Ligand SMILES: [Fe+2]
């Protein structure tokens with residue numbers, strides 16, 4: 097992903113939402129986006145800036161902070177907030193109004209090489225998203241040159257496993273509880289069928 | 303039955319299970335399922351010790367209906383499916399939790415068993431009109447362990463807010479001392495031989511409909527208006 101929005105000389109900034117807060121309605125309500133983007137995502141960015149101020153991490157790109165703190169117990173708070181800041185920016189761009197449908201040919205070919213069919217890929221992604229116990233994320237990622245479905249707990253991401261994220265779905269309860277309550281599977285089906293931004297995923301193949 | 307009598311009965315009911323839970327997993331013992339010839343036994347969702355709207359306005363009836371009726375029920379149902387036909391079928395819940403705790407290949411059993419236990423324990427940790435002043439031996443232990451009741455509340459709130467992702471915050475007894483501990487996802491002090499006195503669920507589903515991102519407000523409402531200190535005291539060893 098292009099990271100010009102994630103870079104800053106000193107402080108991380110909350111990247112603008114790539115659409116209006118009500119643009120994903122009714123699959124994701126404006127009320128959910130209001131809290132998810134305006135409180136949760138902003139909270140991670142603000143916490144990170146507070147934690148990084150005056151340290152070696154101030155002024156680093158998010159990717160560098162994530163790489164430098166992953167797996168270090170004493171850096172867990174910085175890692176969690178940096179990774180969540182990155183994951184959410186990536187998540188907003190993984191969605192779009194009137195998304196879903198057929199991926200562009202180049203992505204579809206890669207999907208079929210890895211999963212057989214687009215439906216098999218969507219099914220594996222949905223299963224990963226449904227079975228991630230507790231808070232976390234489901235991803236489509238490139239491992240070397242092969243597409244894989246990955247699930248991660250809490251703030252973790254394929255970046256820490258040497259993989260390249262292609263798209264993601266947030267399965268923290270805050271992502272769907274106002275709209276779907278306990279029905280995580282319904283949220284995931286709706287997101288995959290109606291919001292997935294296959295164009296963004298295709299750009300991440302390069 | 304008038305509302306007042308109903309409320310009084312509910313109050314009494316909240317006191318009844320104390321003794322039995324202190325001994326074992328009270329309402330989470332397996333019981334024979336009708337129509338199964340007694341060959342298998344399944345865990346049952348324990349009754350909620352108060353009405354679903356009894357904790358309003360601090361926890362809404364809507365939250366309770368999902369939290370108890372969907373989440374807790376699903377953990378119990380999933381556990382029953384997972385252990386059907388295994389040596390764990392018919393065993394006490396505590397035993398299933400303890401035995402599956404350190405087995406990586408039994409994560410699904412542990413997660414659902416521990417969540418079934420944690421939620422039953424969480425309902426007992428609250429009551430309508432809770433959060434009163436502490437007294438007796440529990441107060442002495444709180445003062446000795448934390449330096450005061452306010453310091454305990456600060457430690458509990460800090461741990462609850464700091465638990466990243468989904469999990470639980472607990473008051474546990476470690477010999478002559480009390481401690482605040484936090485656990486991730488389904489993890490539970492019971493699986494580590496610690497004696498839990500009290501818990502607050504800090505999975506987002508516990509508070510999102512009522513408090514959204516404001517977890518701290520939920521935990522403060524829990525401490526000030528919901529904590530069932532009689533239950534916590536009954537757990538002291
Ligand atoms: Fe999120």
Ligand SMILES: [Fe+2]
Pocket residue numbers: 369373421503505507508
């Ligand atoms: Fe819960």
